[in-house]
Amino acid sequence: MSRLNLTTQRKAILDLVQSCEDHPTAAEIMERLRMNGHQFAYGTVYNSLRYLTDAGLIRELKLGETASRYDGRTEDHYHIVCKKCGRVDEVLSAPPAEWIREVAAKTNYDVHHSQVVFEGVCYSCKHPNA
Amino acid sequence: MSRLNLTTQRKAILDLVQSCEDHPTAAEIMERLRMNGHQFAYGTVYNSLRYLTDAGLIRELKLGETASRYDGRTEDHYHIVCKKCGRVDEVLSAPPAEWIREVAAKTNYDVHHSQVVFEGVCYSCKHPNA
DNA sequence: AATTAAATTTATACTAAGTCTAAATACTAA
DNA sequence: TTAGTATTTAGACTTAGTATAAATTTAATT
Missing domain, CATH: 1.10.10.10 (Winged helix-like DNA-binding domain superfamily/Winged helix DNA-binding domain)
Known part of the structure; x- marks a missing residue:
C-alpha cells in the first residue's frame, strides 16, 4: 500500500x-x-x-x-433500482447486524461485506400523472 | 405467457x-x-x-x-462468495421484513425483490490446515 | 400422409465492456 | 543530468453475450 x-x-x-x-x-x-x-x-x-x-x-x-x-459516496450503503425506468437510488439503512450474525453462523463464513440491490418501482413510476 | x-x-x-x-x-x-x-x-x-x-x-x-x-434452486435465497477461493454458498435466511419495510418507506419505492451477495472468507480458507 | 405455419436450432457475425501490451511520456530521486 | 519508476496512450485482444438468417423440427390442418 x-x-x-x-x-x-x-x-x-x-x-x-x-x-x-x-x-x-x-x-x-x-x-x-x-x-x-x-x-x-x-x-x-x-x-x-x-x-x-x-x-x-x-x-x-x-x-x-x-x-x-x-x-462518489464512499460510506457503506446500498442501492435500489426501478424496474420501470432504470433509475438508481441510494439506500442508507444497513442490514440489521442480527441478520448478518445469523448468516455468518449458518454458513460458517467470516462475513466482511454485503452487496444489496433492491428492485422495485419508484415513486414517479407508481404515480405517472402526478 | x-x-x-x-x-x-x-x-x-x-x-x-x-x-x-x-x-x-x-x-x-x-x-x-x-x-x-x-x-x-x-x-x-x-x-x-x-x-x-x-x-x-x-x-x-x-x-x-x-x-x-x-x-437449479428456485426458492428465494441469497449467496455468499468467498473472497479467497471464489466458492459460492447458499444463504437461506431472508432479510428481515422489518428492514425491507423501512427501506420501502425511506425510498418511496414499492420493493419487489432484493438481491443480496455477502462477501467473506469460508470455513476452509479460515482453517487451511484442518 | 402431405402441406403449411410456427417455433427452435444452428452457424456465424457482431457488439459491449473491459483487459493487455508495448511504446511514448511524465515524474522522482540521486 | 541521468537513471529508474510510474503513468498515459493507442490500439490489439478477450470474454460474455446478442442478433441474424438459413436450416431443421414440431405442431396443426386438411
Whole structure:
C-alpha cells in the first residue's frame, strides 16, 4: 500500500464522479469528461477508475447490468433500482447486524461485506400523472 | 405467457443445472453438456438458459463477476462468495421484513425483490490446515 | 400422409465492456 | 543530468453475450 498518487487524469475523474448526482458507467464518465474538455485515453479511464476504487475514494457498483457504475459516496450503503425506468437510488439503512450474525453462523463464513440491490418501482413510476 | 415447451436441448440443460451442486456459468454448462455427450450450438445454450430462467425453472445469479451463474434452486435465497477461493454458498435466511419495510418507506419505492451477495472468507480458507 | 405455419436450432457475425501490451511520456530521486 | 519508476496512450485482444438468417423440427390442418 503506497501513498496516493493523483495524476491530472485521476484527479479529473475523481472530481467528476464526486460531482455526479447519479451513478455513471465508465462510458458515461468518458462522455462527460469530453464535454468538460478532457480527452483521456480509453484505458486510462478504466485504469483510473480502478485506482480510485482501490484507494477507497470512489465505489464500483455492480447492479446486475452489463456495465459497472461508479459512485462518489464512499460510506457503506446500498442501492435500489426501478424496474420501470432504470433509475438508481441510494439506500442508507444497513442490514440489521442480527441478520448478518445469523448468516455468518449458518454458513460458517467470516462475513466482511454485503452487496444489496433492491428492485422495485419508484415513486414517479407508481404515480405517472402526478 | 404460453405453455412450457421443453425441447430436447432445454430439457438436457434443465436436468444438468438441476443436478449441479454448484453454480455453473454458461461456459461451464457447455463444457459439462459436452462431457455428457451433448453438443448444442453456442447460442442455443444461452437461449435455453434465458428460456428456463423466464419460465422460473432455474435462476440466473449475478454475483458481480463478469459471467452470470445459474442455479437449479428456485426458492428465494441469497449467496455468499468467498473472497479467497471464489466458492459460492447458499444463504437461506431472508432479510428481515422489518428492514425491507423501512427501506420501502425511506425510498418511496414499492420493493419487489432484493438481491443480496455477502462477501467473506469460508470455513476452509479460515482453517487451511484442518 | 402431405402441406403449411410456427417455433427452435444452428452457424456465424457482431457488439459491449473491459483487459493487455508495448511504446511514448511524465515524474522522482540521486 | 541521468537513471529508474510510474503513468498515459493507442490500439490489439478477450470474454460474455446478442442478433441474424438459413436450416431443421414440431405442431396443426386438411
